Amino acid sequence: MGDGVPGSAPATPAPVAPALSAVGLEADHGGPPVLRQATIEVPAGSRMALLGANGSGKTTLLRCLSGALAPTAGTVCVAGQAMQTSRSGLRRRRRLVQLVLQDPDDQLFSADVTQDVSFGPMNLGLSEAEVQDRVAQALSLLGISHLADRPTHHLSYGERKRVATAGAVAMRPQVLLLDEPTAGLDPVGVHEMLDSLEQLLAGGTTVLLATHDVDLALAWADHAAVVLDGRVHQGPAPRLLADAELLRAARLHRPWPLELAARLGLSRHGPPEAAPRHLDDIVALLQGSRKL
Template identity: 65%
Template sequence: MSHRQLSAAGLEVAFGRREVLRGADLEVPRGKRLALLGANGSGKTTLLRTLAGSVRPEGGVVLVDGAPVRFDRKGLRAHRQVVQLVAQDPDDQLFAADVYRDVSFGPLNLGLSDAEVRRRVAEALQLLSIEDLAERPIHELSHGQRKRVAIAGALAMAPCVLLLDEPTAGLDPQGVDEMVAALERLLVARTTVVIATHDVDFALWWADSVAVVVDGRLRHGSTTDLLADADLVAAARLRLPTALQAAAELGLEPTGIRDVSGLVAAVRSAASRVEGVA
């Protein structure tokens, strides 16, 4: 799926007098995990909505394969077959009586054949491991189930890029595990996945790269390098990930440390080197 390149150059978005994005640039790595980080109110959701075509920027451009997205009806219809956005609150997107009808809504509006709609819905439900929910009324679903149904509805549009706003927010630990497993299946299916979050520990563990929103602009780069940058993290009103904070206090290089197990491995490696010298 991830054969299209989504990027943005010089994005400027304001709501009234409040500037939210000020010259934001981003190239979304194809077929990879990208975490978009920033404090609440920093502009993460606005950036996702702009990339998805829901917000028209006052300046700059959103591009697919280097071509600017057109914000007329035809252009947005084409763009939404490439990029799909799933909101933080699934109830903002779910409106049909049952799961099957909700997931099938987008493909039906594309004018696809009944057979193709059924194929897409079945594939989306399978990827999210919610085939058993197909006939369930939406109002009977748990919060985590509704989140996965909302993602399935986006996937049924067969996008190359899936933008997710705080997909693990409000989930219990089991719900987070189920969501992560679903995201991994998307990556196996070659869908590019972008997640907006302020959970630095999750981003360090999950993402191939991160983009940090600071003062309406973006810094995009290596997950470990950026999240180990204390000045950048502080400027974004975040905190150092727990594993990297512990590594810094122990005088360890952050390279390769993505979680507690990586920290333990780094400590053991350092201890072995000390023993070898001794």
Template identity: 65%
Template sequence: MSHQQLAALDVVVGYTRGARVLDGASLTVPEGRRLALLGANGSGKTTLLRCLSGALAPTKGRITVDGATLQHTRKGLQAHRQEVQLVLQDPDDQLFSASVAQDVSFGPMNLGLPEPEVRARVAEALDLLAVTHLAARPTHQLSYGERKRVAIAGAVAMRPCVLLLDEPTAGLDPSAVTEALAALTRLQASGSTVVMSTHDVDLALGWADEVAVVVDGTVTQGAPDVVLGDDALLARARLDRPWTLTLGARLQALGLLPPGPLPRDTDALLAALPAPAEASAGAGAKEAIHPPSAATRGVELPLPGPSGGGR
């Protein structure tokens, strides 16, 4: 899979008798990297993903791949869907074949590929998503997390340059989230650009190379710690500040973290903290400058006399 740049330029989408969902939204998907798309319910995240995938034609603006505008013709869309694949939030909207292997093979077969090539793609996709052991399993017997990964495998079998995932971790327990993120890491390592929409700001901060926030019909895009550290933007988007940034900023203020970019996940935060010996030495130094008061040492202070004066 070769890397190609997917972009939305000044996209406008408005549904009948409603306000514009997207109103001049622009987004550049960085080639070969991980992009998290955030926003409140109804902000337009899914609409933007549908535009990027070719499933929805914008009212105004355009979708481009390496600068070439997507043409919403049969030929144009067929070519686009070999480069860009969208996986919907609910896997049951995509799974319909009797078995996992049959479902994953559907896309490559529709391309008219020879059977050996189809088999190779199916095996590759199942391996990347760690669901090879489910190949013969009926799709209706899968857990929700397994169905999510099989739905992604069906898109991966098309060998797209860009994989768009609408809330791939929604509804999953922590173990299944870990498995899904590990699968996405393998996909990126194999040559795919991965875009994931999510409400989880902490997940986005730790996982993504770049983040984009959809709010008021437009998109703000940039480095995760910069965009997700913008309290005014997060308030407009009805998103919480990631707890790692909140805690990291507080620890910096207390002198327990060095100045500079804040850690983006728990492991990085713990690694940045001083060792216990250093922390103790620092505390001792502070005590030498500001010794604890008698009250903090448990010594009972004398009460003032009747005149209200001290000793």
């Protein structure tokens, strides 16, 4: 039995606010506008891929969402609460939202890995024991505990990427923004990075990942967003990445599972959300068509 009034309809659950959202963002770098009334919603607990051509404004959008760049207009909200651009407002936002840049050398500056990863937590005023615990957990999650005492300038590019990500993870943000986290990594490095993100997602972190890799976006993301002409188009990943007109305008190609399914005549029926995302999905569709 419920706790409501007898005979009354069940109470409707309150809608869950997006983990991160922005409305009407405008931004420039001293020239023509890069973002023009850009609006985006990142559902809580979701995997969202952010795509667009070079120079489309993906990184500018990420910087506005994180607080690294102040937009000339618009509002950014975390869990439904508007973020302020004051010093205290930015400090609060950095506790909730962390951005990892594409080039790890833009973020790594300490002598060794432990010092670098501990920098953010130390600035939160945590105890030494709490800082050590956060650093150890972040290094373990990224699979780089063995690098704890390594000088940062002795790391490979892939290792530096994972250390930069560990520094953000150690802040325990609600939302993690990643700018091209798999760029420059070999296939094993990509797999390891995605495995680490799965652990974060399982722990309740929302992840927004900017990428040029449409195949990765389709295979990994629940939701996708495309930056085009300073605005954001978003929706469920299979539906958005099947929009040939949008992809063509954004200088992106259709993900190979969708292209292959179309050429084999396997995508004529069913909603876009049921479209194949992986090789196994293609095989299942082929096997199903043979039985008909």
